[in-house]
Amino acid sequence: KVGNAHDQVGAAFQTIAAAEHVLRFIRQSKEEGKPFYVNFWLHETHHLVAATDEQKAPYPDTPEPQRTYYSAVTRADAQIGRALDLLDELGLADNTLVFFSSDNGPENSHPNPGQKFYYSVGDTGGLRGRKRSLYLGGVNVPFLVRWPGHVPAGRVDKTSVLAGVDVLPTVLAAVGISAPEGYRSDGLNVLDALEGKPFIREAPLFWEWRGPN
Known part of the structure; x- marks a missing residue:
């Protein structure tokens, strides 16, 4: 304990x-x-x-x-x-996809x-705002990825819009597994963005603001 x-x-x-x-x-x-x-x-x-x-x-x-x-x-x-x-x-290491991120x-x-x-x-x-804020200081967080041979080392992407809800569909795509029947994700497969390919987000992202406290 x-x-x-x-x-x-x-x-x-x-x-x-x-x-x-x-x-x-x-x-x-x-x-x-x-x-x-x-x-x-x-x-x-x-x-x-x-x-x-x-x-x-x-x-x-x-x-x-x-x-x-x-x-x-x-x-x-x-x-x-x-x-x-x-x-x-x-x-x-070469066969493991690693994500590092934060929640807010x-x-x-x-x-x-x-x-x-x-x-x-x-x-x-x-950046303006902190936790519980919808300004970038509240929702813009680190997102680091390591996957040798797939994700270019040292590359910085400042244009792709990603979110935590994208992790599950991306992992499923990376390992070639289909989502359970009837499951509908709020996120997207963002492998293209991780691999340095052109990526345009086609689904909206939502945040809930619960007030200053």
């Missing part, structure tokens, strides 16, 4: 614990000769941003709250790196007099 998302200790260790499950599952799938799909959800920077003194040690001269924020991001990066390294170790912009401010952990440390890079 590593606590929960609203607990400082839990926030500092839950991704490390989750990574252990991910690594075991990938190894087991490899040993059994089975294809696999993994959703590796990371809580760092999503809500409570916390780090132990040991995790903050690499940033001794960085002021708070950035020191805790950088430490949390570094912790998440290390666990993602463990999963990617395992794919290399098992010879699976940084959280709105919350009071935190004790400064043991933080909220809303993230930056939108100058």
Whole structure:
């Protein structure tokens, strides 16, 4: 047990614990000769941003709250790196499609007099709005893809409009599996965009605005 998302200790260790499950599952799938799909959800920077003194040690001269924020991001990066390294170790990297993304912009401010952990440390890079906003600061998020031999490494696409609902139909297309009968996705197969081919979105995207709080 590593606590929960609203607990400082839990926030500092839950991704490390989750990574252990991910690594075991990938190894087991490899040993059994089975294809696999993994959703590796990371809580760092999503809500409570916390780090132990040991995790903050690499940033001794960085002021708070950035020191805790950088430490949390570094912790998440290390666990993602463990999963990617395992794919290399098992010879699976070239045959594995990896997505990295986020769900929304940084959280709105919350009071935190004790400064043991933080909220809303993230930056939108100058974009208007944050989480719960329909401006770009709320809905424009990173979307990184790795698939050697299919997705050009280092390519930056600033024109294609993609969304989280596109992941499932894209994965189904990549592995050659049809969707269940009667299933209708809100998303599109965006393999063309990922592979650097011309892509024009033909279906609308919708966001729901639930108010400033």
